[in-house]
Amino acid sequence: MSRESIKEAAVKLFNRHGYEGTKMVQIAEEAGIRKQSLAYHFSSKKDLLKELYREIVEEEIEFVRGYFGEDKAASWEGHLYGFLVEHKNRFLTSPNVHLMFVLSFTTPVEVHDFVIAEYRRYLTVLKEELTALFTGAKVGTFPPEECMVTFMTMLDGLDVQLVYETRQAYEQTLAIVWKVFLAGIGHSVNGQ
Template sequence: MTYDQLKQTALIQFAQLGYEGASLSVIANEVGIKKQSIYTHFKSKDDLYIQTFHEATDCEIDFVKQFIEDQESLQLREVLSKFLTEYLERFEKNNNMKFFMRTSFYPPVKHEEVIKAGSNRFVDRLESLFTALFEQYSDELRHDVTPETAALAFLTMLDGLLVELIYGIPERLQKRSKQSWSVFWRGISIESGEL
């Protein structure tokens, strides 16, 4: 269906070039139709853009929610490190995430409000999901580390690694990810003596 192809192609273009950088004629070209035909499916470029954004937001929220639900029987340490690697890998392969991040970081001014609302929805969800996770495993936490503290520190580290991901030097990401994780784990975990 042309409609879905359009959304998918727009997602990629917006992710790579941003709102202003992406052009309707290129998008249409890639799909195999003329620029004017886009208006059969979408009211305007803005319409296409924010519709893409909303779906991307939902998709990102679903991913995290699903991931956490799926990890039932693992230990805290395993859940977290698995999430870390899987989420970072996701960036490489998933245009949805690339688009969502770019849009959240630097939205076009005229849609700033809508997009800020959307990304806050995502971040709030992330925080509450991870706080709940840490509550569930709170016996593995140091006594002076609350679940919320652990969650926020973890998510901050995650954001920091995403930045490295954007910079796009795999070896550096690898190093940072390993070292940050070790410091983080030492900072929250009750088992204090190991490497």
């Protein structure tokens, strides 16, 4: 049994039962191994989550850098709107991404400082990429940093829809806040 298989089993169970609701014996059973074999790879659930969460955050950082680093023919509006759609799709289809965002909202006490520090690494990269996009696009009437903060606040509200509500709630909210976002930064609402 590989460490990757154990981590896949852990993600599945953490998503289903939460971190606190998942026991090491359950992870071992899901992975098809004995608890003693699991202990050979990971001495505790906390160690398992820390390795797993760090890898997931790194994957999402790579996604963000890749997404914003692509030379897309789309306008800056299309690029940002596409990110919001892809962000939703990744949450809904990737168990890893789902776990990352849920844990950022409902952080277990035992790993609170670690999860928050890792999630902030992700947020820092996302903010840098957004600021660069707004700087290059010379958007609206506000400085790029203020446009980035506004976008991040909108994204945070949309994430609440994904974590606590439904895909449909996300899409309905997106339709509203996207128009308000464009108008708010001094851009035509007739774009995407």
